[in-house]
Amino acid sequence: MKKYNPQKIERKWQDKWYNSAVFQAKNGSKKKKFYLLVEFPYPSGDGLHVGHCRPYIALDILARKKRMEGYNVLFPIGWDAFGLPTENYAIKKGIHPATATQKNTDNFRRQIKNIGISFDWLREINTTDPAYYKWTQWIFLQLFKKGLAYKSKIDINWCPSCKTGLANEEVVFGKCERCGEKVEKKEKEQWLIKITEYAERLIEDLDLVDYLEKIKIQQKEWIGKSEGALVKFSVEGDEDFLEVFTTRIDTIFSGTFLILAPEHKFIDKHKDKIQDLEEVLQYRASAKIASDIERTNEKKSVTGVELKGITVRNPATGEEMPVWIADFVLENYGTGAVFADAHDKRDFELAKKYGIPLRTSIEPADKNIASQVKTLEICYEGEGALYNSMQFNGLSSAEARPKIISWLGEKGMASVKTSYKLRDWVFSRQHYWGEPIPLIFCENCGWQPVPEKDLPVELPKVKNYKPTKTGGSPLIEIKNWVNTKCPKCKGPARRETDTMPNWAGSNWYFLRYCGPKNNKKLAADKTLKYWLPVDWYNGGMEHTTLHLLYSRFIFKFLWDIGAVPKSIGPEPYKKRTSHGMVLGEGGIKMSKSKGNVINPDNVVKEYGADTLRIYEMFMGPFDQMIPWDTKGVVGSRRFIEKIYRLSNVADSNKSGNNKALKKALHKTIKKVTEDIGAMKFNTAVSSMMEFINACNVQGRELERDDLEDFLKILSPFAPHLAEELWSDLGFKGMCCSQKWPKYNAKLIEEEKIMLIIQINGKVRDKIEVMANATQKEAEKIALKGEKIKQWLNNKKIKKVIFVPGRLINFVITDFSSKI
């Protein structure tokens, strides 16, 4: 008998697959297409770990099954290779990031091929390839030309010790990742993209797609839409107004003061009138220094300063109100100003602390609470019935809101307004290893786009990859690159030295797979039309609010300007699912520092790629976090060896005629077919295990035909083994190109079943009956049983419940007389 030797057979089949066209997607085929997408990896120096492999294996199973079902499958891979770790490596070792990237992608490619993933390697892409980022830059230029990219002064993370700007991911718990120094805020000019203009569509169009519900919810929450009103408060002794956004205009009559964000421009505009300006500016300065963490510390009590000398008028009550500043009011949400009353905890607290008058106007349903609210003992934030509110008294909060808005609206003091938490997307990075932003600044003409014919703007070679002391990208120091001509007036001008964030290259990569070599467009319209939208996109939950949202936005933009065919529709991904993380042994996170990273190379070496694949699918539900269990891997290897041994026998036993096994096989085909589609890979594997166990119990009388079908359903999971055994059967073609088997529905119908007999809902006996037995027949047989006779003990049967094909339940206690 031959011995199972994965090292030998796996390499052999990998060579055959990758040297043939079996996994190649064909542009312009008449077949139905299926586009499966996994998030392309960042090729780090550490290589793949088993957590990366899990989604690749899962979608590989889907891809292989879809091909067998006759689809033209696009299942591509590439490298999202710009980014900080490679840059940091370059800084430390003085090796060019491109060199390191080359080395890392070679390693990743080898590792992926090692586990037999059926990617179409002819479509491999790399975001750091100038032929690729030419189009990343082109997209930026379109955003710029449509006015969606603009430069603005905003706060960046600044490390005072390293004297450089930091990306958010370099700030760990408010400290610099490299030196541990506390990170400060520093104002710098940055490019921003107006994603906020698409906020509404990014919410609405979620109705068009099949994403996991939690993904939709997270995206909606991130965008943070709230509908309310914009209310004007006139400034006393001035023509000016202060505008406030509120979702609770029903509480306007209890508004007794106004609070502004410390950064609010109103303060600068009216500083002459502010009597305690020094104190106000001091408060503003201290609020700026305080890190986000201190500012949002939940235990911190509220603080504020009054703008003395300034009052405004409540448009509803006509009362004069003081104006305060407090750091819990955020500059960049709503209008950076709120009206304050006794129906908001923070306002309530601030007023109590500084003795600002308070009033209530909402009565909660609970009488006890209501009295405490009225005496200002407690703060009530919920809705209720209005009082102290003139003609609106007695209305509920929900009824009152539109009425108050239109009442104030008639006086020009209020209007309906929708606000979003989503902010414009900061698109500048002061780093080397990213796409140069293709813009030129001219003293006379301002910011000018690089002419499209001059794209790509290639990253020049530098000696030092470190950001400059002033927090700029090292490109600033490459004078002959920076200094250029203005494309408009031909006068002297300088290039933008900021580079793009990581997200820039990954925004649109799924489009490039359709035509990875195209040098005239992102990809040809014809191929985009054929392949898009992506049918199934799987990725991590950590990308739900950044990558997934950004790429939906960029796609919508490209769709709007006609850069992609209209026929695709406004959404790039039809379906989005997510995988669970693979944790280290014992349930802790897998990380280099903990030394518990499992490298797939080692598992492949010890057990084989098929064992790794089976184990990663079998270990637990695909969408759930799951700890790696080194001991558990052998179970998958044993399963594979059982199949291997069984096939040796089955091959010679061609005359087997075991009906029970055939039935079991068809049940397995059904289960595996359904489970793959539902991403229930763990139970798909276990059903195949059950079948193999049944074969062994049944004396290994597996017919050749049945073995063939079994190998077909096995092949997406353990493709190398399936190919090997397929060729052992004497076939010339590959197993992965066979037709997916259909189960025979008639065959799996049971003729006889074990009928469960219950007394008062408890199982007391089981009897074999015909599956289609009627209640009368079942009752008759059930009541004959000795056990049942004893349990009934001549008591009267009150009720009989019969579930055909399942159970019969005799109720002998009278439950209706129960108290």
Add this chain to the structure above:
RNA sequence: GCCGAGGUGGCGGAAUGGCAGACGCACGGGACUCAAAAUCCCGCGAUCGCAAGAUCAUGAGGGUUCAACUCCCUCCCUCGGCACCA
């Protein structure tokens, strides 16, 4: 604080109203072997019992139902996301 997911043997998990613990790991016993490994067979939630069997058991407590891991209410815990958003 808000939103989401989850809590089942020693462990990973299965069962979406109808036999709780499929499948796998670990463990125990047996067969084969000079021996070991591999393989095969048997057992494996708890308690009581020689046994047949009975009772209890799916985070806790209540409820709906002939029947609840599954549905409803209250609470506890774990994980993930957002978080002074007016």
